[in-house]
Amino acid sequence: MTQEVDLWLDDDTIVALSTPPGIGGLAVVRISGSRAVGLARTCVPGLPRSPSARRADFVELKIRDELLDRGLVTVFPAPASYTGEEVVEISLHGSPVLVDRLIAALCSAGARRAQPGEFTLRAFRNGRIDLLQAEAVNELIHARTLDGARMAISSMEGALTGRLQRLRTHLVELGAALETEIEFGEDQHIGNVVDPGRITSALKEIRLILERARFNEVLSNGLKVVIAGRVNAGKSTLFNSLLGHDRALVSSRPGTTRDFLTETIYIDGFPVDLTDVAGWDAGSRDELESQGIRRGVERLNSGDAVLFLVDASRPLSEADHEMDKLSVSHCRLVVATKMDQADPEVLKQIRRRYAGNYYCEVCALNEPDLPAVKDFLRSRIQGLTRRKNDFVVSARQRELLRDLEERLSRLCTGLEKQSYEVELLAEELRGAMDCIGRLTGGITSAEVLDAVFSRFCIGK
Numbered sequence: 001m002t003q004e005v006d007l008w009l010d011d012d013t014i015v016a017l018s019t020p021p022g023i024g025g026l027a028v029v030r031i032s033g034s035r036a037v038g039l040a041r042t043c044v045p046g047l048p049r050s051p052s053a054r055r056a057d058f059v060e061l062k063i064r065d066e067l068l069d070r071g072l073v074t075v076f077p078a079p080a081s082y083t084g085e086e087v088v089e090i091s092l093h094g095s096p097v098l099v100d101r102l103i104a105a106l107c108s109a110g111a112r113r114a115q116p117g118e119f120t121l122r123a124f125r126n127g128r129i130d131l132l133q134a135e136a137v138n139e140l141i142h143a144r145t146l147d148g149a150r151m152a153i154s155s156m157e158g159a160l161t162g163r164l165q166r167l168r169t170h171l172v173e174l175g176a177a178l179e180t181e182i183e184f185g186e187d188q189h190i191g192n193v194v195d196p197g198r199i200t201s202a203l204k205e206i207r208l209i210l211e212r213a214r215f216n217e218v219l220s221n222g223l224k225v226v227i228a229g230r231v232n233a234g235k236s237t238l239f240n241s242l243l244g245h246d247r248a249l250v251s252s253r254p255g256t257t258r259d260f261l262t263e264t265i266y267i268d269g270f271p272v273d274l275t276d277v278a279g280w281d282a283g284s285r286d287e288l289e290s291q292g293i294r295r296g297v298e299r300l301n302s303g304d305a306v307l308f309l310v311d312a313s314r315p316l317s318e319a320d321h322e323m324d325k326l327s328v329s330h331c332r333l334v335v336a337t338k339m340d341q342a343d344p345e346v347l348k349q350i351r352r353r354y355a356g357n358y359y360c361e362v363c364a365l366n367e368p369d370l371p372a373v374k375d376f377l378r379s380r381i382q383g384l385t386r387r388k389n390d391f392v393v394s395a396r397q398r399e400l401l402r403d404l405e406e407r408l409s410r411l412c413t414g415l416e417k418q419s420y421e422v423e424l425l426a427e428e429l430r431g432a433m434d435c436i437g438r439l440t441g442g443i444t445s446a447e448v449l450d451a452v453f454s455r456f457c458i459g460k
């Protein structure tokens with residue numbers, strides 16, 4: 001863990017390519033640290049003695065008197081830069097050869113190659129942004145949808161930070177009240193000193209954030225849909241039809257698909273991850289298959305919707321009933337398949353049984369577009385994305401928010417009850433403040449920083 005501590009403490013001037021690696025129209029090389037301008041000058045001899053702030057200058061890039069390229073140099077003096085340090089950005093032609101040469105020259109002059117996320121880590125270290133905002137930067141870069149990007153930007157602007165700061169103010173007030181109580185005995189009810197309603201409303205706020213975190217995930221990462229149904233129900237055929245090409249193996253021999261296949265389709269530009277799962281045959285003793293089933297069930301439970309396929313050409317079986325039970329509590333569309341070979345008796349039975357469900361009948365073999373299935377997915381997307389948020393919540397943040405929620409709810413109960421242990425309440429309160437500190441990065445550790453920043457790209 002010494003490396004993270006170094007990153008946290010060292011004052012090297014760092015350099016990295018900030019645009020994607022490879023051939024492109026332009027490449028931007030970023031340098032940050034107290035020696036940024038000095039080091040840049042070794043490759044930009046024409047850089048003025050006191051360069052103008054945040055204005056691009058057209059210059060010659062030279063390495064040992066040899067012209068490398070012509071490009072633009074912009075100097076961002078400290079502290080009004082992305083990292084809070086002196087920053088220089090050099091944009092040149094997007095040639096990996098030129099970029100490598102430039103970075104190597106800067107390194108031999110004394111710069112160090114930046115670690116993933118190190119520019120943003122420095123912004124955090126120098127108090128330009130908090131940890132919530134740093135994580136939002138990464139969410140923004142990786143957003144798969146425009147809505148995801150919008151939420152990330154607003155998080156970067158401090159939407160979640162603001163909410164948590166308000167909450168923290170309430171908790172500090174409550175802490176002061178509890179201390180008075182501890183010092184001056186038990187004759188007055190704590191509710192007289194602090195308004196428990198404030199904690200209740202803080203609790204509501206946290207619950208709202210948590211509830212919305214789920215929607216956030218869909219908005220940022222797309223809809224996760226699992227195709228379920230007994231072996232040979234036509235899952236892989238439907239999967240291929242929705243994809244528009246043959247991805248999954250289709251066979252009349254049961255149990256052909258032994259693991260997952262996940263592929264993305266776009267509905268109105270919105271990404272939908274479709275998963276075709278291994279043979280769901282409940283009676284199977286085959287080790288590999290039952291493992292596939294277990295993982296399929298996990299997948300089902302963490303997804304946003306289920307397409308539950310029932311074969312209309314064969315009598316309903318025990319496996320159908322089991323799949324029915326597994327999927328009933330999820331948002332699901334029941335799909336009667338193989339309509340070209342439907343058995344009238346079976347179909348009647350299916351229609352009766354699934355009256356009241358979202359339901360459609362298809363022949364995936366000859367029906368390439370499957371509009372009924374797509375309509376269902378479309379309405380699911382609309383349902384989940386109707387409520388827009390102004391922040392993103394990472395897995396790390398969600399865990400801390402859950403912890404915070406539990407503590408606040410214990411605090412609430414404690415405050416409402418007449419008999420309470422003030423010391424215990426104070427303990428919960430400290431825990432809650434800790435959670436907020438960990439969320440924003442006021443309290444942090446090398447492991448957390450490593451976990452957060454190692455997910456970044458180099459150059460950000």
Ligand SMILES: Nc1nc2c(ncn2[C@@H]2O[C@H](COP(=O)(O)OP(=O)(O)O)[C@@H](O)[C@H]2O)c(=O)[nH]1
Binds near residue numbers: 231235237338339340
């Ligand atoms: N007649 C007909 N056969 C189908 C249809 N859909 C799938 N099948 C056939 O049913 C068998 C099993 O299909 P498959 O997609 O592999 O089922 P899975 O085990 O649920 O993935 C294959 O022989 C398919 O060609 C359909 O709409 N009509």
Ligand SMILES: [Mg+2]
Binds near residue numbers: 236250276
């Ligand atoms: Mg299959």
